[in-house]
Amino acid sequence: MTELGLLLDAMIARIEEVRAPVDSRIERALRSVPRHRYVPPIALIADGDRPPFLIDRDKDPELWMTSVYTETAIVTQLDDGATDLATLDGNYSSSSSAPATVADLLELLDPQPGDRVLEIGTGTGWTAALLCHLAGEQNITSLEVDPVLAEAAAKNLAEAGLRPHLVVGDGAEGAPDRGPFDRVHATCAVRTVPYVWIDQCRPGAVIVTPIHTGVGDGHVLRLVVLDDGTAQGRFREYADYMAMRSQRPVYLPDPAGVQPRESTTRVDPRMVVRAPPGARLAIAALTGLRLDTRTEPGRFLVWASSTTEAREKALVIWEEGKTEYKLYELSDRPVWDEVVAAYFQWVRWGEPRRDRFGMTVGPQGQCYWLDTPSQVIS
Numbered sequence: 001m002t003e004l005g006l007l008l009d010a011m012i013a014r015i016e017e018v019r020a021p022v023d024s025r026i027e028r029a030l031r032s033v034p035r036h037r038y039v040p041p042i043a044l045i046a047d048g049d050r051p052p053f054l055i056d057r058d059k060d061p062e063l064w065m066t067s068v069y070t071e072t073a074i075v076t077q078l079d080d081g082a083t084d085l086a087t088l089d090g091n092y093s094s095s096s097s098a099p100a101t102v103a104d105l106l107e108l109l110d111p112q113p114g115d116r117v118l119e120i121g122t123g124t125g126w127t128a129a130l131l132c133h134l135a136g137e138q139n140i141t142s143l144e145v146d147p148v149l150a151e152a153a154a155k156n157l158a159e160a161g162l163r164p165h166l167v168v169g170d171g172a173e174g175a176p177d178r179g180p181f182d183r184v185h186a187t188c189a190v191r192t193v194p195y196v197w198i199d200q201c202r203p204g205a206v207i208v209t210p211i212h213t214g215v216g217d218g219h220v221l222r223l224v225v226l227d228d229g230t231a232q233g234r235f236r237e238y239a240d241y242m243a244m245r246s247q248r249p250v251y252l253p254d255p256a257g258v259q260p261r262e263s264t265t266r267v268d269p270r271m272v273v274r275a276p277p278g279a280r281l282a283i284a285a286l287t288g289l290r291l292d293t294r295t296e297p298g299r300f301l302v303w304a305s306s307t308t309e310a311r312e313k314a315l316v317i318w319e320e321g322k323t324e325y326k327l328y329e330l331s332d333r334p335v336w337d338e339v340v341a342a343y344f345q346w347v348r349w350g351e352p353r354r355d356r357f358g359m360t361v362g363p364q365g366q367c368y369w370l371d372t373p374s375q376v377i378s
């Protein structure tokens, strides 16, 4: 067994440890498309378990190679390229996603040989290469907004002998000349599913996209395109992807000169933000608000805010030893009460899990539902 063979075995075993057994087609693709061909010589490991660190193929080839085959995302760009990776500090704007997540999403997508596939977010080119293996290189179109990343991905793919159709452009516009698609796979997260993705699909097509709602971690949504030009499907599992550039989370600064109204609440804000994924989906769907948190010694701060009106914001501060918590609100819109009401609505519904929620997307926009598409909740 070669060293690469051993590393691939270890990667597959680790994927199976953190999730279910890998589908045999996806496993063959993962083995045929070695990840190290798509990781740049210098990259950043930021898995949250330890402080972020650089891997450098020239300086420490062994660390680089073993890191590439571990179950972690590998950051390849900070701040859209404006910050050097060596600073270890910035917003992650591109990465090679963790192998288990890649396998999960590909399994949900289930691309068949001959399917025409659109990928949004070429990044390093690894997923595009896996898609080439699964559906045939002539059927793959991959879109990347960042020209520098797109060029590097094109080089990686060419060196591996693969020629998918690569486009530098905004994934929100899709690739109208290359459809109709049987599969659309976004590898960046959206809050609003662009209708053009559906419009560029054949009826029966499958769309798999990470969704970020602004309330806690992200979710994977799997949609099926119907014969009436809409698409519907359920939230399936956890996936925290970086947001599509045009749909990055919006956090509006406090408006100047507005005095917050002070009161108290008996609801522990930690209960709301630590609630399971189903509750977080309910809060996002019912309120449209986002939640942000900060932990301080003896305190836990939660902001609930609108993404369109800077005044529609509240801050709740949990403090150790207190039985009531300070609540500061900037406008008459009772955003914190809305969050709490949504949380208890979720409890009244019987605490539904993530996959009881779904979404329908049509030309007029998107709506969330619970259990069946006819039970629209927002």
Ligand SMILES: C[S@@+](CC[C@H](N)C(=O)[O-])C[C@H]1O[C@@H](n2cnc3c(N)ncnc32)[C@H](O)[C@@H]1O
Binding pocket: 093, 094, 095, 096, 097, 120, 121, 122, 123, 124, 125, 126, 127, 128, 143, 144, 145, 146, 149, 169, 170, 171, 172, 187, 188, 241, 242, 243, 244, 245, 246
């Ligand atoms: C998690 S990475 C994708 C990983 C990639 N599939 C791979 O195998 O390496 C997300 C990518 O989406 C790209 N992206 C962000 N907004 C985009 C947009 N509007 N259109 C196309 N790509 C976008 C980012 O530049 C980034 O490269």
